[in-house]
Amino acid sequence: MVFHRHRHHRRRFVLVRTGTLALFACLLPCVATPTFADDAPQPNIIFILADDLGWADIGYHDSEVRTPHLDRLAHDGTRLNQHYVYPTCSPTRVALLSGRFPSRFGVLGPLGSTTKMLGEDARLTHxxxxxxxxxxxxxxWHIGETPEHRxxxxxxDTSYGYLRGQIDPYTHRYKFGDHVTWxxxxxxxxxxxxxxxxxTDEAIRVIESAGQEPFFLYVAHHSPHYPLxxxxxxxxPYEQTIDDVWRRHFAAAITHLDDGVGQIVRALERTGLRDKTLIxxxxxxxxxxxxxxxxTEYNGRYAAHTTLGNNQPLRGWKGDLYEGGxxxxxxxxxxxHIPAGHVFETPMHVVDWLPTLIRAAGGDLPPGESVEGVDLWTMLLGxxxxxxxxxxxxxxxxATAVRQGDWKLIQFHRSGRTELFHLKDDPLEETDLADRQPGKVAELSALLKAMAVHDQ
Amino acid sequence: MVFHRHRHHRRRFVLVRTGTLALFACLLPCVATPTFADDAPQPNIIFILADDLGWADIGYHDSEVRTPHLDRLAHDGTRLNQHYVYPTCSPTRVALLSGRFPSRFGVLGPLGSTTKMLGEDARLTHxxxxxxxxxxxxxxWHIGETPEHRxxxxxxDTSYGYLRGQIDPYTHRYKFGDHVTWxxxxxxxxxxxxxxxxxTDEAIRVIESAGQEPFFLYVAHHSPHYPLxxxxxxxxPYEQTIDDVWRRHFAAAITHLDDGVGQIVRALERTGLRDKTLIxxxxxxxxxxxxxxxxTEYNGRYAAHTTLGNNQPLRGWKGDLYEGGxxxxxxxxxxxHIPAGHVFETPMHVVDWLPTLIRAAGGDLPPGESVEGVDLWTMLLGxxxxxxxxxxxxxxxxATAVRQGDWKLIQFHRSGRTELFHLKDDPLEETDLADRQPGKVAELSALLKAMAVHDQ
Structure with missing residues (x-):
């Protein structure tokens, strides 16, 4: 089994779930090292993840929040208009790195100090x-804190930041007992x-110290998560335009993040890497x-944050399986490479990034159980x-939910209630069609059951 | 008029209230520079001022707050058991630097961006x-913020810190609109x-960069003032011993300050200045x-601080003219030089530091209106x-108040009420003797009136 990137004839890039990959990389570095071809540049990849940023919390979604650098990148790139993640932190992060639905690892919500997703499951980085x-x-990070889950x-290759799910912006401690996590x-x-x-500063250090190899840089911001x-x-800048004090803090946190993104772009320009980098x-x-x-959180020192995000016009909040979540x-x-000014309407899910980015990096993945996302790279390239x-x-x-085509079914565990929405006709999920479409409910319920087979 | 320190024959060190002092120092540096005598060492002076520290908030007053470094300094020095200040920030600071009752400058409470105390009134530093x-x-600082009041x-000679009365410990901004002040x-x-x-770090820099001249270092801490x-x-360290979360923060702030004092002492030891420094x-x-x-303060981001200081067993809080304030x-x-293990029971007032420290530094002051404190140096030396x-x-x-001997009279402006306490018999001010001692009330009222003559 040889691991290298495809040139004209693509070699299979096989991902396995055991520890053998790491072993291979150690014992056979020459074999594992890819060769480079001028005709197929491997982009640096910077994946920037905001924390709790709602649909209407970014400038180009007609928000009162100013995000000029993000807006510019979105404008000069392709907006993903139906980009889906999980409704809380850890599941999205597990899905991004593993390319699998996080319920496969029993990850249904925010993680504590441990996880059942193992190191070898992070198939994106490996x-x-x-x-x-x-x-x-x-x-x-938020995929564990014990030494084996860092x-x-x-x-x-390098890591920096905080291991738990949130921190005080200045003391860098986790909420319970001001727990060390930085x-x-x-x-x-x-x-x-x-x-x-x-x-931001660490991201710039990574960019400025990049060698000949391409890099993958995962910039997982705290902003605009509480506490603020x-x-x-x-x-x-928001004192005249946003009355609510907490919405003002929230907007400030986002614009602060946005400025960091601007600094990252300038670092790329300064180092000549701008055109070689996929963001x-x-x-x-x-x-x-x-x-x-x-x-009980942060020793009580913060006031209640009475207003935070805005998912308008989408329905629901963080934690919900409605579109707003x-x-x-x-x-x-x-x-x-990526078309500028394009709006990509194909529904895209966070598990798609594993096959998509591996493809962008010149690799190839086998289909099947071990990869649950789909490779959208050629679609993104137009x-x-x-x-x-x-x-x-x-x-x-x-709850559980499934989307297929324009249909989305949600099943609520406690109430047993099932809701059905046609997202193309009803993107705001105002009309539950479950009673009117029993056939579709049955079909998607069966699909949901099938999807759940490999859950832990 | 020659300004230099006394040796055997003390020369008068005349303080005037006009700008001529500064002029003198500029035009006649050779005349203004004191000569040094080995038999009368001029100590470095470090004046450490805590902000809102109550009577029972320091370890050696049988507090649950741990202040090992302060306790050690107090134990190895002389405790000032009847040390009086003003009941709020600015007046105490004005009194310290001017040696005058702050009402002379119209300073009756916390100052804003300006003051009527002028630069030349800071007779301690000059x-x-x-x-x-x-x-x-x-x-x-808290004696003004406009450029002429810094x-x-x-x-x-050097300044560092914040100009207004309080700040966010991490953003270093003043409460209203997160105003710049650092x-x-x-x-x-x-x-x-x-x-x-x-x-603390700045204080250590000053100590470590001290030249041949003695230094006066005013370390005016924020701790334990809110916001915490x-x-x-x-x-x-307080999680097991202090139940109330805010009292815990408050204790933490004090122990943090105490650690800084420990660092200052170590810097003095490291630089060989410990025995040459009066603290x-x-x-x-x-x-x-x-x-x-x-x-309206700190953009609302802090929770209410429901418990802060402790003045037990004294009566009253910050702002009051009762002993607790x-x-x-x-x-x-x-x-x-200063006796170790001594408890100084002589009532001492913050205005006394000007004549006392000038004397400690080898200078001399004329009595009279321009100096309202008394020189306690030889008493402190034992x-x-x-x-x-x-x-x-x-x-x-x-309100206004006067203490003479063991008697203290308080006159409340709004109610017109007068209270009289005998502090030796009743240090907790539990028994108002005004009705029983009309003669003493009349005597102290007249004294109060006389004291007020020079107020603005």
Whole structure:
């Protein structure tokens, strides 16, 4: 089994779920090292993930929040108008790295210190590494905290940021008991500065120290997740335009993130890497309505955050399987390769990034159980318009859902209620068609059952 | 008029209220530079001022708050058991630097961006400078913010910290609209880190860069003033011992400050300056009960601080002219000079520091209107026990008070009520003797009236 990138004749890039990949990489570095071809450039890949950014929380979605750098990248690239993720943090992150529905690992919501997703399951990073990429994470991990569940065991060459699901922007501690979670290369460190700046600064370090190999850089921002404590320079521009103090903080957090994205773009330009770099941006889930700031979190020092995200006009909030919880702002940008000014209407799911990015990096993946997303690379390049035959699947602790074509079915665990929506006709999910379309309900219920077979 | 320090024959060190001092220092540097005598060492002076530290908020006052470094300094020095300040921030600071009751400048409470105390009124710093001292402030100023009311115009050679009355510990901004106030040498700067650490670090820089001249270093801490956002390492030790979350934060803030004091002492030891340095410690006013965290402050991001200081067993809170508002933890320490293990019971007032420290620095002051404190230096050295004939005077927006001997009279402006306490018999001010002692009331009322003559 030889791992290298395709040139004219694509070699199979086989992903296995055991530890043998790492073994191979260690014992056979010459074999595992890909060769490069001038005619098929391997882009650097920067995947920027915002935390809790809602549909209407980005400038180009007609928001009061100003995101000029993101807007520019989206405008100069392709907007992903139906980009789906999971309704909470960890499942989206597990899906991104594994290319599998996170319920396969029993991940139905935010993770604690451990996970059943193992290091070898992070097929995105392992796969890119085998294609010659250096792999880096700056920011939020949220796939475990015990030593065996930290990024370096999941295919990252370097890691930096925080391991748990949220932190105080300045003390960098997790909510319960101000738990230590900030780290460099999986080892806890103390640092000074606002989390958004630190994550941006590390991303720039990665870009500026890039060698000859292409890199994969996962920039997983804290912003605009609570608790919010934004430097005043980001709040001030909203003082005249946003009355609600918490919405103002939230907007400030996003514009702060946006500025970091601008700095990343400038670093790419400065180092001559701009045209060699594919940028993907997404939120990890829909916006959250508010946060009650219980005294058990952050030692009670924050006031209740009474207004946070905005998913308008979509229905629902973070945690929901309605569109507002899982359909989020996203785009892809690669000058000269990804069409500019395009809006991609093909429904796309976070599990698609594994096959899509492996393909972008010049690799190839076998179809089948081990890959649950579909490769949309040629579609994103504008070279193909064939809609993939696929179903999207979500499972949370409260509900399961499936989307196939324009239909979406949600089954709520506690009530047993089933809801059916036709997303093309009713993107705001105002009309539950379950009673009127029993045949479609039966069909999608059976599909949902089939999708669930491999869940833990 | 020659300004230099006394040796055997003390020369008069005349303080005037016009700008001529500065002129003199510029035009006649050789004349103004003091000469040094080996037999009368000029100590470095470090004046550490805590913000809102209550009577029972320091370890050696049988507190649950741990202050090992302060306790050690107090134990190895002389505790000032009846040390009086003003019941709010600015008046104490004005009194310290001017040696005058702050109502002389119309300062009755916290200052805004300006003050009527002029640069030349800061006779402590100007005086020490003329005795050959380098003068430095690290921390809170709160005597004005407009360029003409910043520390460099008040006799400081270097300045660092914040100009307004309080700040967010991490963003270093003032409460209203997150106003910029952090500066170096009176120019606004952006910096990274917790305010307590930054103030300590600057103090250590001053110590480590001290030249041959003695220095006066005013370390005006933010701690334990709200808003509180303490690094977890300072909170953790109190998790088992203090149930109330805000009292825990408050204790953490104090222990954080205490650690900074420990670092300052180590810097003195490292540089061989420990035995050449007089350390004074005080709070600026009594403890505050709580803070409601209105949305108009810090953009509403802090939760209400429901429990803060503790002035037990004294009566009253910050803002009051009862003992809890104005009698605060304080001590003085100078190895080999100030008696160790001594408790100084002579009532001492913040205006006394000007004549006392000028004397400690080898200077001399004329008595009279321009100096309202008394020189307690030889008493502090244990060389004299003559009780000074003096009255202490307070004026706030709500009340005026005078203490003479063991008697204290408070007159409340709004109600017109007068209260009289005998502090020796009734230090907790439980028994108002005004009705029973009309003669004493008349006597102290007349004294109060006389004290007020020079108020603005």
């Amino acid at each position: 796969g890119l590494r085998q294609l010659g990429y250096r792999t880096h994470i700056s920011g939020k 990024p370096l065991g999941y295919g990252f 780290h460099r290369d999986d080892q806890f460190v103390e640092e000074c500065g606002h989390v958004t700046d630190l994550i 404590n934004e430097p005043p320079k980001w709040i001030a 993907v941006f997404s939120s990890d889930n829909g916006g959250q309505q508010n946060w009650s700031a219980p005294e 899982i359909r989020v702002p996203a785009f892809v940008n690669w000058p000269g 070279q193909s318009s064939t809609l993939p035959d696929r179903a999207m699947y979500w499972k949370t602790r409260a | 005086g020490l400078r003329q005795l050959g001292y380098r003068t430095h402030i690290s921390g809170k 520390p460099l115009g008040y006799g400081f 500066h170096r040498d009176d120019q606004f700067v952006e910096e990274c880190g917790h305010v307590t650490d930054l103030i 956002n303490e690094p977890p390492k300072w909170i953790a 004074v410690f005080s709070s600026d006013n009594g403890g505050q009960q709580n803070w409601s965290a209105p949305e 104005i009698r605060v933890p304080a001590f003085v320490n100078w190895p080999g 060389q004299s026990s003559t009780l000074p004939d003096r009255a202490m005077y307070w004026k706030t927006r709500a």
